[in-house]
Amino acid sequence: MKIKSIVTLIVIVAVIGVASDQQKRGQTGFKFLNVATDPRMVAMGEAGTAIEGGSSSMFFNPASMAWMKTMVDGQVGQVQWFADINYKYGAVALAPSNGAFGVIGFSMQYADYGEITRTIRTDLGEGYLDIGTFHPIALQTGISYARALSDRFAVGGNVKYTLQNLGNGVNELNAQDNPLASKNSTDVVAFDFGMYYKTGLKSLNFAVSVRNFSQEVKYQREGFQLPLIFRVGVAFNAMDIFTENKDADAFLVSVDATHPRDFSEQVNIGGEYVFMKTLSVRAGYMFNNDLDNFTAGAGVHHSIEGVDFGVDYSYTPYDILGTVNRFSVQFNF
Secondary structure, three states, X not given: OHXXXXXXHHHHHHHXXXXXXXXXXXXXXXXXXXXXXXXXXXXXXXXXXXXXXXXHHHHOOHHHHOOOOOOEEEEEEEEEOHHHOEEEEEEEEEOHHHHOOOEXXXXXXXXXXXXXXXEEEOOOOOOEEEEEEEOOEEEEEEEEXXXXXXXXXXXXXXXXXXXXXXXXXXXEEOOOOOEEEEOOEEEEEEEEEEEEEEOOOOOOEEEEEEEEEOOOEEOOOOEEOOOOEEEEEEEEEHHHHOOOOOOOOEEEEEEEEEEEOOOOOEEEEEEEEEEOOOEEEEEEEEEOOOOOOEEEEEEEEEEEOOEEEEEEEEEEEOHXXXXXXXXXXXEEO
């Protein structure tokens, strides 16, 4: 009964949060939160809600790190976005006493937009005046916790401090021709919630998550919401159909249904074939996306004296915008 009550509460909160403002399509802020970071999950079509994992779970569903198999799991990575924008991120998860007291994690995501020329309108010359450059940034830091309440059911959550500084806005010059600046920076605390359920049917898992739940924020006058997203996912190892051998190669299949606040519903599917627990080949497809439908990637993992190291890469073509590359390095012991 306790588990059923918790599941019901999470689903109710998710539905209320997503349905709270159906009309604000394309009007959310802090859009850097929509950029998926982990190349493994991205290569699988971002269908990562029901994939059991470690530190990377904090960026998709914190509950799925509840059964982390190592004491420490961490990773750092980079996303090479368009227009020389770079996203950097890192995360580490700790499971003291073999996870008897749950798993705690820390994460960071940073968006570097580079230097942008600052101009203001003027009636002289070319119609604008160059007054230097500015360097907008976006940052999110968070703490996560996940715990298995039984051998099949787990819950988890993130508490995240989120900041975006778009630089000082300049609208006019004073009498001495000095720019009059206004601050364009705001921050907010956001929350993620998740649950994870092992069905007991072979390796079939079911999961739900809600991300970026927060109050409304604003810069000057008009307020806006964060890009809240509700996800439901399933995942299973398709090799279970053919063999009971746990040491055999794995073929993980995952499917997510997503309901974003600022876009239409989507279905994401992904697959990962793991050869001898070393080489992984991945591909995915995101339905009802404007540009980034197909994804692919690969990873290599190897253990050295009890420490497992890994490198992952994902490739995402965005039609006329070009290609987005993601890289990460992981370790666990």
